[in-house]
Amino acid sequence: MLSRNHDQIIQEGLAFIDEEFEEGVSQALASLTEMGKGYLSERKELEAEQTITSIKEIGKAAALQRMENAAVNAIRSLDKILECSMKQNMENTTVKVLLSFGTIGKTAAEQQLETVARLAASMLGKSGNTAALMNREKETIAVTIGLGEIGKAAARTRFPDVSENAAICVSCLGDTGKLAAQKTLEEAAIGAEIMLEEMAAAAMEENLQSATGSIAASIEEIGKSAEEEEMENAVFQAASALQTIMSSAGNRYLNDASIAAKIALETFNELDLINNEESIKKIEEIREMMRSLWVDSK
Known part of the structure; x- marks a missing residue:
């Protein structure tokens, strides 16, 4: 059970955000961080996860209030808890932290x-590489979800000074997905491809040709790595995503993006993209699992 002290701290932290009192928010986050680390050391996973939720809510509220330093401090607090949960090999708690990065980053x-x-x-990019190298597939999938959600939000802002974040997310998703494929974490590789495809859809809505072309290149790289490891479903998803991007970009007269996707697709031109029902079913299962994880984390 959480203490009354915890409830009081979260209430005070949110109140300090309403008052735009940075120091008070920082103190609340510091207290919650120590509390969360204590729960993890005692392997009290439920209490630790509730503390993570509280830090996430403060970080999200801070972002909505445009209190940049408070939101940064919330991410730093979560990173400290992440370090503890990974050392304790507490998968569910780690996944919750990773998805919380995504929530705060998306809001920001x-x-x-x-x-x-x-x-x-x-933070997510670094964590994705670590999780993939350690063969922690669920954690790697959580990273791809968080990066994708931040990337989609960044692509839709239409502000040039923010679009760099979309490029960072594309790069991190590409690296994580490729490493996941190399480590034969097929579901994680597919997860990265799915989020890149969704980012491409968001980018095309804003007529971002260069970003769409970069996404196509990242999907191709993941697909090629998956092909080397004979992961049919991940290769199928890469080719299918590229075909969708090529068609959608062409329909929007985004010719450079369409050509980039077409060139990338030629890597997989011998695949049957229509009748592979088994791969389609598997990919939809992964897509639904990812959607559920994200909804549950909000």
Whole structure:
């Protein structure tokens, strides 16, 4: 059970945000961080996860209030808890932290808080590489979800000074997805491809040709790595995503993006993209699992 002290701290932290009292928010976050680390050391996973939720809510509220320093501090607090949960090998808690990075980063991108969104994406990128190298597939999938959500929000802002965050998310998703494929974490590789495809859709809505072309290149790289490891479903998803991007970009007269996707697609031109029902079913299962994880984390 959480203490009354915890409830009081979260209430005070949110009140300090309403008052725009940075020091008070920082003190609340510091207290919650120590509390969360204590729960993790005692392996009290439920209490630790509730503390993570509280830190996430403060970070999200801070981003909505455009309190950049408070939002950054929330991400830093979550990073300290992440370090503990990974050491304790507490998968569910780690996943919750990673998705919380995504929530704060997405909100920050929507509020055009470039520094906050970039920090969240960078934390996720670093964590994705670590998780993939350690063969922690669920954690790697959580990273791809968070990066994708931040990236989609950044692509939709239409502000040039924020669009760099979309590029960071594309790069991190590409790196994580490729490493996941190399480590034969097929579901994680597919997860990265799915989020890149969704980012491409958001980018095309805003007529971002260069970003769409970069996404196509990242999907191709993941697909090629998956092909080397004979992961049919991940290769199928890469080719299918590229075909969708090529068609959608062409329909929007985004010719450079369409050509980039077409060139990337030629890597996989021998695949049957129509009748592979088994791969389609598997990919939809992964897509639904990712959607559920994200909804549950809000």
